[in-house]
Amino acid sequence: MATSKNPHWLANVLDKPYDRVSWLITHNAFNNKPDIGQNVDPNQHYGIQDQLTDGVRALMLDIHPLDGGLRLQHGGSHGSSYADLCELLGRLKTFLDKHPKEIVTLYCESYGDIATELEETFKGKGPGTGDFTGRIDWNVFPYLYHRPKPRHGHETVDRHKWPTIRELIDSNQRLVVFRELHDTKSTAPFDALDWYLDQWEYTCESPWNMKNWDDLQENTTNIPGRGKHGAPIFTLYHQPSGTTGGSAGFASSANLDEYLYARSMIAWKLTGKRPSPAVDFYRAGDKMPAQINTLDTCERLNKLKEVHGQLKFGSHLFGQTVHVRNVENTRFASRAYGLDLSKYGTTEPDQDVKVYNTFSFPLVPGETVNYKFELPGFEFKPDHISVSDFSKDVNIDVLVRKL
Template sequence: MNHAYLVSVRTGIFALALCAGAALAGTPEDTSQPFDRYSWVTTHNAFTSNGLIPNQNQTIDEQLAAGVRGLMLDLYYHEDRVRLCHNRCRSGSRTLADLFITTLLPFLDENGDAIVTLHLEDYTSLDQLTTELNKVPGLGGRTFDPYAWPTDGWPTYKAMLERGQRILIFSHNWDSSGTLTTRSGDVHIMPSEDFTVENYWSLGTTVFTHDPRCYSRWEHQPLASPEIPGMPGWRPLFTMNQFHGVPIPLHHDNRFDTLVTRYRDYCWPAAQRKPNYVAVDFHEKGDTRRFVDWLNAQADGTKP
């Protein structure tokens, strides 16, 4: 059942947010807008739902089913494979190919209106990554190629669905970005520092320190950067990081009023736009989905 709730923010202004219990933040009703007009729930270290210090409670399959559409993944080369690990790989850590074969591609096949974004912190080489992607049948042609669109800005969500380019991949590794030729076809990986902007990743080491400032992770790339280099009219997609260095499964960082205040008082003044990706730990704790739904209801360029 739909319900409305009121949240008081610091200035005394009340923000009205609507949350449809059955609706998913990852499935927009209106697909006619350019892709950079949408916001998505994004999971930090999406693959760490087990181990001593997890960042998520849910598996990636469960996250996707819950409406998550952005996944932050760390890649390392271990035991002759590219694996999803955080700082250190363990024997049997999940491979990138397995993620595509058993989770991502089946999910996209079953959900024809879904688009998924991968944010890679990649510590592998180009050869290692290409060899791993060679093991994924059917991946070629399904990744977003920005240079294949003769548009003065991001294509619409609907156009991306129709062309079948439903996986966006951004990487912090310049050397492993570009077009990778694999057995199933070309796989396109966009360098994060060209195609995205993001605020510095940490609110503080622990929940006992809290720095809400919103400044760029990369000094040369202001959050308000208006255009992707060499792509007239294309804005970098904005990732709003909202998590601490040590993950604690509390909901404070993900509360609606906390998110609105950080966005309104810090990130909006710095970026002059709403975020496309809201990256959090323990995404189901608190109100991240409600916040993203609220963002998607805001007109582009409207000051909160």
């Protein structure tokens, strides 16, 4: 990441699995004036090329069939402001070509039955792209991460296993793509694409439809947004909605490191999932030109060690919700990190923390950790996890037995 303004954080996580890294996600990354023109209510000030150069490694995109091609456009197929998908992929290919140790993730909202067109476009072809032939090369297919679709029924232990950052780099599968489908007649053509991963199989997210500061605080711990509750990859939305674009004024406060870090830490503790924050105007609130607060927050999160494991029931994952509490201080969010937590009930003896199949909790030096697992009618081995060494990750699986 030598060309990034935050060049070193990826080197610190090379041996971590992909799902155990906190990534900065730019919400509606394409919805910016440099990429799609002045006639737009933007979510980002900078174009995707600058986002990648700055160190952003996860982009949210809306893909629509429009005018015989695939376009990036926010708010549907109305209006004149859009970007061609192949142009974005061309910039992405150039970046991946020049930076062989970088990994990029795309979160794609795709509209319509466009599975065939998508694969062709990612292979450097596609409908409506003739004008770009010979001018740019957008064949990113060799970089795609391929993953077999999980079997339904009991979730096997390997269901949640992801390669490490180093393994993705060594295999050159450095482009991870998740999909969210809209207006499709059948998912089968998309399921056949082993690189276009079902977002709701592997990820979950906090509610995105927030309109003000109160909503932002209320939805720090309210995880029932979308996706499987047991999915370990967790998107923490950190921007208000209610308008076509974003609010730069709101972002200038919300994106401050002290607030974004506080909210991320509380969400991590109270959901049992390592968060990746999704933000508008990722550079809003920066204190210095060379400092990007939102990236600094993710670097701080990634420097923390964690308690990580799975709830195993025989050869499968447990598949039931389990209550977890910190028996030492009775509250997971005992330290507010500067955020008003009164509405979360921190005066109560317990926070209602529940985990499903997998769990992750941060190890913060100076904080006592003694996590206890509880569910009536079941026995857990170990039934609690106590940690005193905060210098390394603690990987431990909890075996569940019915009494």
